[in-house]
Amino acid sequence: MDKIHEHIEINAEEGLSLKFHIREWNRQTDQAFFDYCQLESYKGTLTDADSLSEEEIKRKYEEFDKNDPVDMSSPDHVVFIGETSEGQPVGLVWVCHRGPFWRFKEPLTWIYNLHVVLRFRRQGLAKLLLEKIEEWTRSEGLKLIGLHVIESNKAARILYDSCGYKLAATHKESCFYEKSMAKSNEK
Numbered sequence: 001m002d003k004i005h006e007h008i009e010i011n012a013e014e015g016l017s018l019k020f021h022i023r024e025w026n027r028q029t030d031q032a033f034f035d036y037c038q039l040e041s042y043k044g045t046l047t048d049a050d051s052l053s054e055e056e057i058k059r060k061y062e063e064f065d066k067n068d069p070v071d072m073s074s075p076d077h078v079v080f081i082g083e084t085s086e087g088q089p090v091g092l093v094w095v096c097h098r099g100p101f102w103r104f105k106e107p108l109t110w111i112y113n114l115h116v117v118l119r120f121r122r123q124g125l126a127k128l129l130l131e132k133i134e135e136w137t138r139s140e141g142l143k144l145i146g147l148h149v150i151e152s153n154k155a156a157r158i159l160y161d162s163c164g165y166k167l168a169a170t171h172k173e174s175c176f177y178e179k180s181m182a183k184s185n186e187k
């Protein structure tokens, strides 16, 4: 068990009544937690994850990452961390300020990943993280948020529905959602 897993397991039992705090990430100190969430979210997209070892999953993820690299060094990328009152990171949302592309006709906030550690789910943290990026979107002068999720990810799709996101497009097993921040008289 690596350090991050260990930390999460030890503290998870206290999670039920915790209040979360959202802060911007620190690229150095939060990198290990970021990598953990990336790998866990990737695992969720694999249909054969149960039959693979952790090492095989890691190798697959590295391959995937290499084929579709994202340069996070630009200030357009921001990660918000959700942590417990004791400062334990238990969720994150990774977003980027992106220009118009494909179906998305205006500059927007793109959600690259939203992840909550398993034992801290269904306590409203993802909702809080989504509220945070709405605030960030407005502060950046943007009026749209977009994201991609695989069709079979029911939890995420119910979450986005319940937070006012609309299904913008589908492609094979992919669903693209968007949420407009524009007030109705601005559209």
Ligand SMILES: CC(C)(COP(=O)(O)OP(=O)(O)OC[C@H]1O[C@@H](n2cnc3c(N)ncnc32)[C@H](O)[C@@H]1OP(=O)(O)O)[C@@H](O)C(=O)NCCC(=O)NCCS
Pocket (backbone or CB within 6 Å): 040, 041, 044, 113, 114, 115, 116, 117, 120, 121, 122, 123, 124, 125, 126, 127, 128, 147, 148, 149, 153, 154, 155, 156, 158, 159, 160, 162
């Ligand atoms: C999707 C995910 C981020 C939700 O995080 P969470 O903190 O548990 O979500 P919240 O507690 O804020 O849930 C808010 C609402 O979303 C819906 N929801 C969330 N998880 C759900 C689930 N497993 N089943 C049904 N509805 C769910 C519910 O409407 C929920 O409200 P309720 O608990 O009052 O019923 C989390 O399950 C996760 O990290 N999954 C793996 C990574 C992933 O798939 N990320 C999305 C990539 S686009």
